[in-house]
Amino acid sequence: MTIVAVASAKASPGATTLALALAATWPAAAGDGLRAVVVEADPDGGSLAARFGLGYEPGLVTLATAARRGLDDATFFAHLQTLGDGVGVLCGPPSAQHAAAALGGVADRLAVHLAALAGVTALVDVGRLSAGSPALPLARRAGVCLVVARPRLDEVQHLAARARSLVAAGCELGLVCVGERPYAPVEVAASAGLVLVGVVADDGRGATALAGGPATERLLRRSPLWRTASALSVHVANRVSRPDPPDVTPDVVADAARVGGTVRVSVSRAVKGSP
Numbered sequence: 700m701t702i703v704a705v706a707s708a709k710a711s712p713g714a715t716t717l718a719l720a721l722a723a724t725w726p727a728a729a730g731d732g733l734r735a736v737v738v739e740a741d742p743d744g745g746s747l748a749a750r751f752g753l754g755y756e757p758g759l760v761t762l763a764t765a766a767r768r769g770l771d772d773a774t775f776f777a778h779l780q781t782l783g784d785g786v787g788v789l790c791g792p793p794s795a796q797h798a799a800a801a802l803g804g805v806a807d808r809l810a811v812h813l814a815a816l817a818g819v820t821a822l823v824d825v826g827r828l829s830a831g832s833p834a835l836p837l838a839r840r841a842g843v844c845l846v847v848a849r850p851r852l853d854e855v856q857h858l859a860a861r862a863r864s865l866v867a868a869g870c871e872l873g874l875v876c877v878g879e880r881p882y883a884p885v886e887v888a889a890s891a892g893l894v895l896v897g898v899v900a901d902d903g904r905g906a907t908a909l910a911g912g913p914a915t916e917r918l919l920r921r922s923p924l925w926r927t928a929s930a931l932s933v934h935v936a937n938r939v940s941r942p943d944p945p946d947v948t949p950d951v952v953a954d955a956a957r958v959g960g961t962v963r964v965s966v967s968r969a970v971k972g973s974p
Contacts, residue, residue: 701820701939702813704841704870706828708861709854713877714847715739715746716906717899718824720928722786723909725820726936736779736787736819740806740834741826742799745791750910753780758790760797763805770808772816787819802833810840820936829861830868839869842939845896847875850882858891873938875931877901896938897931900924 705718722735739745739759748755757778765774779787791798813821823841825834838844846862848854862872874893876884878901888895905924919925 701936702810702823702837702841703820703935703939704823704825704828704838704844705847706825706838706844707847709827709848709857712847712849712854713899713906714826715741715824716909716924717845717847717875717877717928718822719747719782719909720899720924721932721935722820722822723783724925724929724932725785725822726933734785734819736789736821737782738789738809738813738821738823738837739791740802740809740823740837741791742795742802742833743826744793744795744798746793747782747788748790749793751782751788752911753782753788753790755790755792758792759805760792760801762789762809763801766805766808770805770812775809775812775816799833806833806836810836813837814840828865828870830864835868835870838865841871843873843896843935844870845873845875845935846893847877848887849877849901850880850884850887852882855882855887855890858887858893862891862893875899897927897934899927899931 703721705714705721707714718737722737725735737747739747745759747753748758757780762775762778765778776787779789782788792801813823823834823837825832825838825844828834828838828844828846832838844865846858848858858874865872872893873896874884874888874891875896876887876898879898884895884898900923902922902924905919905922908919908922909924
């Protein structure tokens with residue numbers, strides 16, 4: 700199994716929404732009918748069960764208990780629930796205390812198991828990631844850890860320092876920007892010292908629909924979020940499937956660069972407090 704971690708550096712820029720969108724649009728399909736699973740490994744607690752009317756059990760907590768006796772394929776799949784065609788989910792508990800405790804007991808073994816499991820891609824939502832997070836083993840085992848951020852000053856200021864600590868901890872990082880303003884994604888990536896993997900639409904209606912809100916499937920699939928996530932999932936799938944993937948596709952650079960001409964103030968100057 701390929702692990703793709705999805706993380707944030709600050710606040711709530713949409714990491715869970717991106718993990719869901721990537722899973723729903725992931726191009727590969729497995730023989731057992733699952734093309735992707737979403738693993739809710741946020742130490743601050745999970746939200747997917749509440750969003751979709753699922754149970755908290757089976758889920759991360761029950762898996763952590765069962766894994767004390769050993770973790771095999773049957774045990775892992777027995778603790779998944781189904782979000783839709785081709786997407787399974789390992790729900791995290793709503794309590795930060797329970798989530799952190801479960802991850803503290805199972806994250807290492809789960810990371811090893813997911814990396815060795817064939818046929819399905821794991822999109823692992825690790826929440827606000829730091830070098831001290833109990834979800835770090837999952838991020839370190841990932842083919843890429845996508846750091847999600849909006850290109851705003853309050854989020855950009857945290858990116859560079861957080862990125863340095865995570866790289867030092869052994870994570871392979873890439874930046875995904877939600878939206879293209881007020882700063883150009885290519886400039887945000889350069890300021891943080893990260894590779895720009897892609898840009899997804901800042902689409903509130905699409906995010907609400909993806910999270911189970913009122914919308915038809917047709918409208919969801921025509922939303923800016925779905926279209927941009929579909930392109931990103933293909934790019935990320937290609938990236939993690941190659942032993943030495945390119946940093947970024949020309950299309951991603953071109954899409955982000957088109958926004959760059961409208962940016963009057965540079966990220967680097969803004970972060971330093973220059974006028």
